[in-house]
Amino acid sequence: MNYQYSPIFPLLTLALLLLSSPPCRATSHSSSSVNNFLQCIASKSALLLESVYTPSNPSFDLVLRALIRNRRFLTPQTPKPVAIVAPTRVSHVQATVVCARDTGVQIRIRSGGHDYEGLSYRSNVTFVILDMFNLRSIKVVVDKEFAYVQAGATLGELYYKIANQSNVHAFPAGVCTGLGTGGHFSGGGYGNLIRKYGLSVDNIVDALVVDVKGKILNRALMGEDLFWAIRGGGGASFGVIVAWKIKLVRVPAKVTVFNVPFTLEQGATDVAFKWQQVAPKLPDDLFIRLQPTVVNGTIVVKFIGMFLGESNRLVPLVNRSFPELNLMKSDCKEMSWLESILYWDNFPPGTPVEALLNRTQGARGYSKNKSDYIKTLIPKSGLETIWKLLIELANTTTANVIMQWNPYGGKMSEIPASSTPFPHRSGNLFLVQYIVFWDEEGQNVTDRNVDRVRYMHDRMSTFVSKEPREAFLNYRDNDIGSTASDETNFSDALVYGSKYFKDNFPRLTTVKAMVDPSNFFKNEQSIPPNIN
C-alpha cells in the first residue's frame, strides 16, 4: 500500500526540488501552452508521461468516457480535454499541478466523475483532466476505528473494505456506490446514516491535499481554515485532495430495510403529510426517504427505510410514532449493513457484495436534477398540487420524473451551520431532489426534458426555502449561475455561493484568497478569491 501519511514524505520533496525546472512562461496561446505543459511533464518524470493520454492516444476516448455517467455530456458537441493525466503516485499529482500552473494550463480534477454538470471533465476553456482513478488505495484500521481512503476510490470499494474487516463498522456517505470520495466528500456527502451520524464531512479527521505550490499538506500543515473549507466547500476550488482520514462509525450486525408504496387510493397524501411531521423527529436510528413517482399516469409514493436495528424493535417503533405507514414485519428485510448498501443502490436481490468492486459502470442514460430545502410543512392541498405537477410533467413516454425527499433532523440539527461550509442544518425538515431521466437521443429531447425539471422547480417555489432559495452543492446545478464566461465578473458566484453556502460563503472566499490568490483551482462554479 503506497501510503505516505507521515506529514511529508522526505524523498518525494527532495525529488521535486531536484526536478523543478524554472517555470515556463505562461502564454495565452493555448496550443503552445499545452506543448509546454507536456514538455514540463516529460521533464519531471518519464513514468508520469506514461500516465498522460492525448487525443492521438488510442485509449484517450476510453479513459475519458470511463467516468462519464451522464450521456448529456457524451455528445459530439461536448468539448473534450486536450489531455488526461492519470497519476499513479502522489508525487505525480504534485508535478501535474506545478506544470499546469507554470504553463498557464487549466486543470479539471476528476475522481468518480459523478458531477451533475460534468464540471470534472467538461469545460469551454482549454483544459487538462487530472484524473485520480489510479489513486484509490484504502486502509482500514479497525481497532482504532478509522480508515485512510484515497480520492479515486469509490464508495463501493470503501464500504466493501470496511465490512471486510468488521461487520459492526460503517461510514456515513452516499447511496450510489460509484461515487468517488474526492468529489463526494468535499461536497458534503450524505446517505441514509445522515440522521444518526451527519454528513461524511462530519466524520473526516484529516486529509492530504496538494496545494497550488505543489506542496503536499496534511491537516497540521494546511491549518484549520483550509481543512474547514475542503469539508463541504468543494475540493476543486482549493487544491487536489489526495486522501482522507475518516472516522468509522458503529452499526449493528443486522440492519432493517423496507420499501412501502402507497397509491392515492391507499391514502398516499395523508401518509406523506404525516411523514413531514415525524420523519425529521424519529429516533436517529431510523431514516425514511419519501419518493413520489408516476406510474401509469398516477402517483405512487414510496417510503424507503433504513433502520439501525432489527425489525422486532422497528415495527413497534413505527406503529407508535408513524402508525399511518402501517409497517408490517413482512415489509421488513434484515441484513448486514453491507448488504443494505446493495439494496439501497438498487442492485438485483442476491447480487454478491463483490459487485461493489466493479468499476466499469459506464453511462446510464440522460438526466438533469435540481434541489431544494423545505423548512415548513407543505399542506395537504400543496401535496395534491405537487402530485398533479408530477403527473403533468410525466405526460410523455420519453421522460421519467421522480422526486426524492430526504429527512434531516437528528445529528443534522445538532451540528452548528458554521462548523463546516455545508450550511443546511437545523431548521430544515428535508432536502428535495428533482430528477428527470430519459434514454432517447437528440438535442430536442434533451432540451424538452431539461425544461421539465426547470418547470417543476419553478412551480415549487411557494413550498421551499427563500432568500436565498438554497441548493445542495453535491446536486450541482448550473442554472443557478456560472462564472465561466467572464473571469473578473463574480456576480454569478454571489448567487450560487449564497445558495450553496449561505453565511459560510464569505469565509470560503477568504480561505480561497489565502491559499490560491491567483485562482488556479477553478471551474465554472468554483469559489472566487475575496470578492468585495
Ligand SMILES: Cc1cc2nc3c(=O)[nH]c(=O)nc-3n(C[C@H](O)[C@H](O)[C@H](O)COP(=O)(O)OP(=O)(O)OC[C@H]3O[C@@H](n4cnc5c(N)ncnc54)[C@H](O)[C@@H]3O)c2cc1C
Ligand atoms: C447516481 C448518483 C448518485 C448520487 N448519490 C448521492 C448521494 O447519495 N449523496 C450525495 O451526497 N451525493 C450524491 N450524488 C452527488 C455526488 O455526491 C456528487 O456528484 C459528487 O461531487 C461526486 O463526486 P465524484 O468524485 O464522483 O465526482 P467528480 O465529477 O469526479 O467530481 C465532482 C467535483 O469535485 C471535484 N473533485 C473531484 N475530485 C477531486 C479531488 N480529488 N480534489 C479536489 N476536487 C475534486 C471535481 O473537480 C468536481 O468539481 C450522486 C450523484 C450521482 C450521479
Ligand SMILES: *[C@@H]1O[C@H](CO)[C@@H](O)[C@H](O)[C@H]1NC(C)=O
Ligand atoms: C440524478 O439523480 C439520479 C438518482 O440519484 C441519478 O441516477 C442521476 O445520475 C442524477 N443525474 C445527474 C445529472 O447526475
Ligand SMILES: *[C@@H]1O[C@H](CO)[C@@H](O)[C@H](O)[C@H]1NC(C)=O
Ligand atoms: C459551454 O457553452 C455552451 C454554449 O453556451 C453551454 O451550453 C455549456 O453549458 C458551456 N459549458 C460549461 C461547462 O459551462
Ligand SMILES: *[C@@H]1O[C@H](CO)[C@@H](O)[C@H](O)[C@H]1NC(C)=O
Ligand atoms: C475479505 O476479502 C477477501 C479478499 O477479497 C475475501 O477473500 C474474504 O472472503 C473477505 N472476507 C469477508 C469477511 O468479507
Ligand SMILES: *[C@@H]1O[C@H](CO)[C@@H](O)[C@H](O)[C@H]1NC(C)=O
Ligand atoms: C401499467 O400499465 C401497463 C399496461 O396497462 C401494465 O402492463 C403495467 O403492469 C402497469 N404498471 C403498474 C406498475 O401498474
Ligand SMILES: *[C@@H]1O[C@H](CO)[C@@H](O)[C@H](O)[C@H]1NC(C)=O
Ligand atoms: C399497532 O399497535 C396496535 C395497538 O397496540 C395493535 O393493535 C396493532 O396490531 C399494531 N400493529 C402492528 C403492525 O404491529
Ligand SMILES: *[C@@H]1O[C@H](CO)[C@@H](O)[C@H](O)[C@H]1NC(C)=O
Ligand atoms: C461490471 O458491471 C458492468 C455493468 O453493469 C457489467 O457489464 C460487467 O459484466 C461487470 N463486471 C464484472 C466483472 O462483474
Ligand SMILES: *[C@@H]1O[C@H](CO)[C@@H](O)[C@H](O)[C@H]1NC(C)=O
Ligand atoms: C406535457 O406538459 C407540458 C407542461 O405542461 C406541456 O408543455 C407539454 O405540451 C405536454 N406534452 C404533451 C405531449 O401533452
Ligand SMILES: *[C@@H]1O[C@H](CO)[C@@H](O)[C@H](O)[C@H]1NC(C)=O
Ligand atoms: C427530435 O428530432 C428528431 C430529428 O429531427 C425527430 O426524428 C424526433 O422525432 C424528435 N423527437 C421529439 C421527441 O420531438
Ligand SMILES: *[C@@H]1O[C@H](CO)[C@@H](O)[C@H](O)[C@H]1NC(C)=O
Ligand atoms: C456581470 O454579469 C452579470 C450577469 O452575468 C451582468 O448582469 C452584469 O452586468 C455584469 N457586470 C459587469 C460589470 O460586467
